[in-house]
Amino acid sequence: MIVKALYIVLSVALVTVWGLTLTGIVRKIVARVHGRIGPPVWQPFVDIIKNNAKRTGISHGVMFYLGPVFRIAGGMGTFLFIPVLFGSDMFSNFSFAGDVFLVMYFIFFGQLGMALGSGEGGHPYSAIAVARGLAQMSAFEVPFALSVISLAVQYDTFSVSSIVAAQQGSIFSWTMFTNPLATIAAIIAMLGMNMHSPFDVVIAPQEIPIGPPTEYQGSFLGMLHTNRGIFNGAKLILFMNLYFGGATTIPEMIVKTFCIYMISVFVGVSFPRFRTDQSIRFFLGIPTLIGVAAVILYWL
Amino acid sequence: MIHAVTATGIILILTGLWCMLTRKHIIRIIIGFSIIDTGIHIMIVSTGYIRNRTAPILDHAVGLQGAADKVVDPVPSALVLTAIVIGLAVTALMLSYAVKLYRRKRTLDINNYAELKW
Amino acid sequence: MHNKETLPNLGLPEHERDLFCDARPRVSKPLASYIEKFLNWSRANSLWILAYGTGCGAIELRPLFTARFDISRYGMAPRPTPRQASLLMIGGYLSVKTLKRVIRSYEQMQNPKFVIGLGSCTVNGGMYWDSYNTINRLDHYLPVDVYITGCMPRPEAIIAGFEQLKKRIKDGRAEGANQYAEQFDWYKANQKKIITDWNMPDYNW
Amino acid sequence: MEQINELKARYSISDSRDQRPDLGFITVDPGRLAALLAELQQVRGYTHLSFITAVDYPETGTFQLTYMVHNFESAHSLGVRTVISRDTALMESVHHLWKQAKTYQRELKEMYGIDFPGSPGVDDPFILEGWQGPPPMRRDFDTRAYSEKTYFPRPGRKTSDPRRHMQSRLYPDYTPFEEET
């Protein structure tokens, strides 16, 4: 019991540090591509310390107060239901509690809480942003769901651990190679999930200041930033497990998640922003068809 | 002979019907109705007629004995008597309706009494 | 919450007073010096800017984010909402009307918060020194940490100003928010002297 | 311009001149102005009101108002001027001809104190929120005095000539030429 608790702490700490560092690295890389020097790699940590070091804060009410708590609980929970390393007892987390559907739905836990919290903030932009985010989410959920169904058909299981186990062996037993269509659909859905450009109309900084967290500051914001590390990490690990053969060691995990994250970074720096209705139609178009094709391919 | 009577009755009925269905004047419609009535009466009487027999009235000419062989079928005659009475009553009622209608609208054209419809 | 003293909010009509928080700003004492030193280091290296581009200054801020000047290397980043920003940059002359908005934005930032006055106009009115509707001295209305003179100052000058500010922060001298809270009545009186249609609460939380 | 000549007599246009081929000015009595503008808009094709502006002449105690109208077909702009008394500062509103006139009139009301009775929202503040002094664009309003009284001038401020300042910095030995004369 205590050992498990220690493992969990370790695992959460790992993903937090790695997730935030990854953000820092990516910022640095993007800056270098721009020809800038860019912030230091540890900048995300400094930001979190700074935000928590705010001496005053404001709260609009209980739900506003709990919003970030929900958010980070959602991030941590999502992470904790995903096995991090294949074959490692230390980093298996609580993956025995549920399968891939549990993870897919637990993702919403934090987003829902956050949306509610920012809603109580009373700022109209928060609500607008949530409306956009939800609309976009409902759309990218379709290719992702189809992709997961395709995996379920392929591997005949919903269990993330089993899916990882089935991909062991050589690099060519990864889903990426055995089921490329499902992988493509999922990667496109991931672009939406990460809310990078071209799907960043949700936070549209110039138009509706930063979106849902418009009213959040200080410790709340620090918490949201921490969650960004955890949640990003969790999503990347999920994608790694589902499509890229999982990982058996921490370095492997770090390399793979970094590569997966770079996909959305590359797309993000290359494309301008979609409007909400455009992104809805985009996700329900080609990516959905790819997902359908992935399902049908394994169905037959 | 008997067929001629029946035929007369039928012709009268048809005439009356034609009259009822084509004349616009209410009184004429009533007359048509009367003609039908008469036609029916004739026809009914003709159904009970038996050649060479007399009317089913038990007077001295017929006598009580063997009357059944001397007179025609008395049933239609009895029916006709009742029917005549009834027809009379209906005709009278129709005429009184016609009077009432005329007093209201000063017209007896049936086309003018179509305010209730659909 | 723990500030028993409340503001009268006389500028608001009776039925609107309940819509706004009426607490006074409060002085937040710095923590023990070694912790505060560390925290100040983090504050200095993570300056999130709320740029208030009232005048020509706004155009001079843009180059800061380009490859040539790149202030992101100092951990600085623009922030679209005062709630999350710690540095208010006032980019030029302030008319009475814009001053009102600046005050509201400043008050919506959280302690610690810093102000940079950009350009001569914020120092002494600049070329609008005798205008009927432009303020002359920003520090009468808000506690200013650093003035950057010039009309307009070049990005290099602005970066120098940032360095100055960071130095002040690290030295623990950038306590404008506490100063504002301490001398709240004086600042408020100055503000209200020129902003005659004060339809905001006395302190915009 | 033949058009103007036609109108001249009817509206007692006192002064008319062409500044450019596509720009002319005429001056008319304030009382006839609205009627003239109406005809220009309805009959003469000057369908667009570009702006209304005012010039303050405290010397003569008048405001000169200019209504700039434009004819898209002939690409001709016509400034219709009128002079009103500075004391009454009252002018007929033309918002019934052009809706946008109410905005110009609101501005003139705020900046010059010229009233346009009946113009919608003419008393609302235009850009000055809560302004309490005299109309600031009148020439007899001393902005410097007002500013010094109101906006805490920074003490120690000197008006110094930058040229002289730089001269003294760069060429301390140079004698200023003004002093020579």
Add this chain to the structure above:
Amino acid sequence: MVSPVYLLVVTIAAVFLVPLADRIGRSYGMSVFYAAIAAAAGLGLFWFLSLRGGAPAQNVFIAGFTGPYAIQLQLGIAESFVIVLVNTVFLLASIVLGGALIKEKAYALTLMLLMLTGINGLVLSRDLFNMFVFMELLSISTYALVAMPRNGQAFSAGFKYMIAGGLASTFFLIGTAFVYRTAGTLHLDYLLRSPELLHGGVGFAALFLVIAALLIELKPFPANGWALDVYQAGHPGVVSIITTAGTGAVLFVLYKLLPLMSVRMLQVLGGAGIVTFVFSNLVAIKQENPGRLLGYSSISQTGLVIAGMVFLRLFGIREIAVYAAVAGGLFLNHLFVKGLMFWLSERVGPRPIREWGVLAGKPLLLFLFGLAVVALSGLPPFPGFWAKWEFLKLLAANGYYPVLGFILAGSLIEVFYLFRWLGYAAVKEDHDTISPAPAVTLPMVAAAILLLAASVFFSGSLSVREPLLRLIPAAGILFYLLEPLPGRVKTVLALAASGSAAVIVLPGLSGLHLVFGIMLLGGSLVQMIAGLGSGGRRRGIYPGMVMMVYSFAGLLVTETALGFFFAWEMMTLASYLLILRGSRSARTPLLYMIFSTGGAFLILAGLITALPAGSLSSAGLGDLVFSGGTAFYLIIAGFLVKAGVVGVHLWLPGFYSEADHDVSPILSSALSKAAVAGLFIFMSLANGTVPGSDMFSVILGWIGGLTAFFGTLMAIYQEDAKRLLAFSSMGQMGYIILAASLMSTIGWTAAIYIAVTHLLFKGIMFLSVGGVVSRLNTTNMYEMGGMIKRMPLSFMTFLIGLIALSGVPPLTGFGGKWLLYSALVGKGWYMLTALALFSSAVAFLYCYRIIHSVFLGQLKTGFRAVKEASVWYLIPQFIFVMLIMIFSMVPRLLIEPISAAVGKLAGPDLLWQGNTVSHALGYWNGTTVMMVTMGVFMVPLVWLLSRVRSIQKVKQFNIVYAAERPDRPETTHYAHNFFAHYTKALGFLSLPLVRRFWEGAGEWISSIAAALRHLYSGNGQTYALQVMLYITVLYLFMR
């Protein structure tokens, strides 16, 4: 036994006595008049009772001769039955007419008495010519009485009536003459003994003319314009006699002649009856005048009675009891109801039906009217219901499915216009009121009581054996009588009544029935507590409510098909009453009633088709035969309509949303489960016996999936909070149907799991929103906002309900989703899985929309002082929240009993290992998930709480608003047209195509009706021509 002659003697004698007595004084004359009619009615009753007691039938020859020389009368059980009915109604009608008669001269009374003599004579007589005489007696007195209002309309209508009536009697007479000519006798008994006498050309023609004349007297469509004019223009009292007693007598004559007819004649006659029934109802939908509308309705009912008799004869049935059950039941129903309605129209006066809102302020009259409408529509517990059931059953048993279809279609149209009318009457508008008139009200009450008594009689003679079913209407009436009590007292009484029903019923149930019993009864009971929160009388809620709960119990308890359908219809009726009270427009209840009745008719058609051969009395549900498939599909289609699947969901949003705030939750959470219960009961009954069930389950699955999707999609566009929740219910029903269609253990477990959780969370959400709405008096979400500040408890429960709805772990909703997807993928329905996942993602949109627009955002100025919702609204919510929490902590508590109840079906079972449930594909440990969630929730919360001292609590306008201050809360709250961008992207999916389709269909039907009614040109001569043509066509058909 008294000789039947006395029946005629009494009235004839009174004909002479009345004028004499009238000379003494008006009241004497009237007394004699009423005494004679009462005596006639009394005689009838006496005869009926003694004949039922076993006395022999009587044949009387007046003056010792046989007919036609003398009058011959026969008095059997059938005659006495009709006599007692027509005389009773005649008595009641003459009481209604009392006020009008007293102003007339004495001959009006004698005319009435002559009319009654004619009616009684027609019933008793056994001789064709006697019948003619009595018919003429009836006709002539009627012609005269029609003119009683003495206005132009009455005279012209009377004249048209005389033309047509004259033609009819002409044909009758000719026919009689020819009968005599061919058969040599006019005596029915002789004719019946040797029917071959009438074979051959002339004999046929003779019989044809007689029947045609009778048919014309019965006003067949389309040769009946004159009758409608009379119905419209005559005094309602007189007209009620014509259409009840007069028609009844003629119908009975037709009944007496039935054995003479050939099969062909019967078929054509039956067809004429059906045509009359369907088309008269059709034409009636455009009618605005109450008298004329009632006329159309009377004619259609007559047509149905004709069809009833004729088809029974056609099927070779000779038992008089069956005729009594079908034709007698239909006629009795028509008799009392139509009497009641005509008298009511007398009471309301000359108003078009749209203005019948005057009744809204008169509870008794409204009750009577409602009773009449319900009875006339053939809804239980009235005789029409039982008679229709028997009739349709016989039709189905003999393979007359098209006829069955026509009757159901006609009945549906009838339901439409009758309930539309009831809707007008129930909606209170500012009209002038009507003055009291006990002389009219008393007969109506009497008719209603007689009708109810007859209902008891009919229900007893038929097959409803379960005593509980009898309690359903009884409970409704009891609570109607309790209406004057205060609302809270009634709530407590209703709780007690429903609770006792639950206590009695639940222990006897098992398996799925028990699960649904707990859901329906328990769910309703808990939510009824909310009723304590509203003050006032709350008229019109509890009769429906208690009836509905008892119907739930009845549905689950009953073991017979008839009992099931009875309970089902009672439930429909009860819920109609509930929505009728609360709804803002007459449209919603009407739509509900039409679709529900349509669905119920599908179920009815299926049930009677599935009845095992030869089961005339009660057939058990278990005995139903589904091997043909059609019956099963019809039943399922009926339940789908009731569940509101996409395509027939038109009624749904209004129905779930417009009832009272404490009733809507029950309708949406519990009542919606009744359809699910029915679906499951019949699917488990038929499991394995239905051919082609693979295709069926695929189709059902897609219906469910599309319902889930479109329900959800439409929910996100709603501006009305309750409507949004209503559409959300539609979506959830889609999931349930989708899961049910899987026909596997996990699928059914999922379906019932979702049903249970939906009950819980939708109950919470509706109650919570109801609490808010009851404080704010608006349902528009954009008018609300910031309610979390004023109603934190409601917000809390709503939030729990919302998390459960959206399927986010750790609450119960996830279990349903997990089971559903597992079952779907297990079955291989991948596209449906994706559709369901998409729908559940879209569900987040409306979830957020409602909670944000109502509870979050900006509190509006006008609502700054509202209080938390009533504690009575909160109690049921907290009960449900507790249940949700318990089931979330230990999902096993819920899933295990459900899978036990579901039993073994196709597909793998769920396996349990501690708290982990697993199947071939995946696994889920709800308890651990809950623990982990709570753990990860606590850590950041503790950190935040440690910093709470530095955090200033601010107010709603302390927001960053681009440095401006917000102007007003109304303009700062982002709530209206929340998902505009979604419309832009996917708006084409939510075009109101279904509504356009149904509206188009409705318009099409009503244009047909509008075109058809131009047949009735109002010209007497045209009518005569129509009569002639009708007879010709009839002849061509019968030949």
